[in-house]
Amino acid sequence: MDKNKLKELLIEYKKSFLANRTDLVRREVQDNMEKFIKFKEVVMITGTRRGGKSSLMKLICDDLIKKYQVPPSSILYLNFEDERFIEFNTGDFSQIYELYLQINKPTGRQYFFLDEIQNVSGWERWVNRLYENENIKIFITGSNASLLRSEISTALTGRNRVIINFPFSFREFLVFKNYRLEENDFYQTEKRAIIKSFFQEYLKLGGYPEIVKINDPTLLEQYFKDTIYRDILPRYSIKKIKEIRELCLFLASNLGSIHSYNKLLSLIGVKSINTVKSYLEILEEVFLFFQINLFDYSIKRQIYNPSKIYIIDTALGNSISFKFSENPGHIYENLVFLELKRRNKEIYYWKSKKGKEVDFLIKRGLEIDEAIQVSYNLNYKKTLDREIESLLMAKDEFRIKYLTIITEDEDIEKEIGNTKIKIIPLWKWLCIQHIFENK
Template sequence: MIDMLKEIILDFQEIDLPTGVPRRVAVSPVPGKATVCIGVRRSGKSTFMFQLMKKLQDTGVARQNILYLNFFDDRLHSLQHDNLGVILEAYFSLCPEKKNAEKVYCFFDEIQVVPGWEPFVDRLMRMEKCEVYITGSSAQMLSREIATQMRGRALSWEMFPFSFREFLDYKGIESDGPLSTKKRLTVQKAFEEYWETGGFPEVAGLNRMLRIKTHQEYFNAMLFRDLVERHDISHPKAVTDLAHWLVDNTGSLYSINNLTGYLKSLGHKAPKPAVSDYLEWFEDAYVLFTVRIFDASLARANTNPKKIYCVDHALVTSISSGILVNSGHLLENLVFTALRRVTPDIFYYKTKAGREVDFIAGRQGPSRMLVQVCESMADQQTRKRETTALAEAMTELKLSHGIIVTRNEEEQIQVDSGKIDVVPAWRFLLNMPESA
C-alpha cells in the first residue's frame, strides 16, 4: 500500500492544477482547525481545493509541501481506518526532511468514505506541522463526526453549484458594479442560459441532450453512492421512486403520511420512520431540501405539511418524469437555492388570515427577508393575492420590506407596512450576497 500511495502522491505533484472558474466562496483557514468544504457531488469541491492549492503556491508554498488524496480513487479502496497512518508514512518517506520542519498542507477529498477518518485527522493536526483541508458530500456525517471526534477543531463551509454570478464569471461577463444598458442586456441573455442549464459546472456549455444525460448520471450517483451505499439501504427502489416523486413535485407541499401512502401504492413496504430517514438523507447529501412552516413551536412546524426543493432547478427538468414541472415552481426552486446559499434558516409563512408567503429567510433581525415568487403580476387577481399575502406578513413580522421575484417585471409597490420591491429573477440573483 505504501508504494501505491507514494505513486499517487508523486503523480499528483506532477500534474497541472485544473483550477477552473474561481468560486465566490470566502473560505478563511483558521490556525489549528481543519477547513471542511461540504456540498452535493459534482458541485466543484475538488476544483475549489485546487484553487486553494494554487493560492498557496502563489504565496511561495512548494508543490512538494502539498499532499492531495481523493478517497473516491479506486486504488485507495483498501485503505481502511486502522491504517490511515500509512498516508503520512508514504509522504514522509518521500520527503523525510520536511517532518516536523516544514508545514505540510493536506487536502483530503471525500474523506467520509473511509470509516474512522476523524481520529486520524485529529491526530494529524495535534502531532504534525499540518494544515488540513477536507471535502465531503455528506453534511450530517461530517458535522456529526466533526462535532464528536474533532472537538471544535474544524470549521465548515458549504459548496453549491454555480450561483448566477459565478455562472457570469464562467461566461466572462462582468457583473460587479452598475450596469449599462448593453451590459444589462448581456446579463439578461446569460440568465436565460442559466435558467436552461442550471449551476452544475460540468454541464455549462453542453447541448440539451448531453446536459440531460449528465444530470441523470449525477442523480443516479447521488442516490446510489450517497444514500443506498452509505446507509446500506435494503430497498433501493423505494428510495429512487420517492426521489423521483419529490423532484416531480418540487415547490409543492408534502407530508410523511402521503409519501408513505404513495410508496405503499407502488408496493413498497417502507414504514413512516424509514421515509423520514430517507428525507433526512436526501438533505444530508444536499440533493433535496425540506422547508417547514414558520412557527415558534417546533412540534407544530413538524406536524404541518412541508415543501420540497432540489439543489438545482435545471436538474429538476432533466430528471422529472415528462410531466411538465410547473415553471412557477421551477422559479421558486431557483429562488430557494439562491437563499439557501446564504442561510439554512428558510421557512414558508402563513399569515393569520391563512395567506401564504413562499419564503422567510435568515435569522431574527432587519436582514431577514420575506420573498414571494410569482412568474407574472400581469393578472390583477394574482397581483392582489401576492401583494396582500406579503403585506400581511410584513405587518405581522414587523418588517418594512418585502420582495416579489418575477420572470421579467420590475416595480415598487407601497403598502401600509412599508414597500414591496417587484424584481426580475436575474436582478434578484445579482443582488443576493454570495454566502453568509
C-alpha cells in the same frame, strides 16, 4: 501498502494537484476562505455528488500559493478514491507523513488536502493525531453518503468547520461564460439582453460544473441514478429502492408545494410515517432535496406542520420529471431557495390563520428580517394584489423590514402607504444578491 508505491503516488499527486489549471471557475465561497484558513479547525468540504468539491480544494490550494505565499512544498494532496489505494489500510497512514517530509522538506505551516478520505477505515484517529500538530492545517472532502456532517462532529468534536459546496450560482455561471458582471450592466439594454440570454441557458443547464462545461444536460439523469445507487444504496438499509425513486420523482414534480408525511405515505405506498421521514432525511443527507419548515415561535408546531421541499438543482429536477418544466413558477421558487441557502440564510415559509402564504421568511438572529414572494407572472392585477396582501400580513405579524416579490421581468418599487415593496426580476436578483446589496 508498499512504501515505494505510496511514494510514487505522493510525487504524482504533487505534480498534478499543483499544476496550473485555467479551466476552473472561482467559487464565491473562496471570498470567505480567510477565516477557514486562519483557524486551526479541520475544514470539511461536503455537498452534492459531482458538485465540484475536489475542484474547490484545488482552487483553495491556488489561493494559498498566490494570495498567501505558501510554498508548494508545504502542500500535500491525496485522493483516496484512486483505485491504487485499494491496498491502503489504517496502518499505512503513518507512512504518509514520513514520506511527505522526505519528498517535500516543508518549512512553516503545512496544508493537507485529503480527498474522499472516508474510504479508509480509521481515518478519524489519524486526522485527530495530525490535528494535534500545530503546524498542520487539514482540508477534507467526503462523499455525502459516507461522511456526513453528523459523523464528522462525532469524530472531530469541536475540531471542524463545514463548507457546503453547491452547484454553480448564476453569478458563477456568468464567470464560466467569461462575462464580467458590472452593476451598470442592468441599465444598458444590450448588456441586459446578454445577461437574460445567459439566464435562459442557466435555466436549461443548471449549475453542475461538468454539465455547464460540456453544455449537455442529458447527463443529469445519470447523476440522479448515481446518487441513488452509489450514495444511498451502499449506506442505507433500503429494501425497496422503488419507493425512494418514486418519492424523488414525485418531489421533483411538485417542488415548493407543502407536503405532509401522511400525504407522501399514501402517494408512494409505504406503510409507515417513520419510513417516509427516514427517506426524506436520507435525501437531505445526500444533498438531493431540502426541507423548510413553517415558521412558528413554537418549535413543536414547526416540527409537526407540513414542510416545503426543494431540489439541489433545477435542471436536475427537469431531467427526472416532465411535469417540472411545465411550471416556471416552481423553477423560479427553487432557484430563490438555493440562492438563499448559498448565502447561509435561515429560511422558513409562513401561512397566516386566514390561509395567506409567504414563500420565504428570512430569520436573522431573533428577528424575521425579510419576506419574499416568488411569482413568475404579475400581468394580472389579481395576482399582484394577492402577493402584496400576503407580504403585508407577514409585515404586520413580524414587523418585517424588507418585502420583496421576485418575478420574471418586472423591476419597480411599489409603495403601499408607508411600506415599500421591491419587485425585481429573478435574473437580476440572482446577480445583485450578496455582490451589490449592502443591507
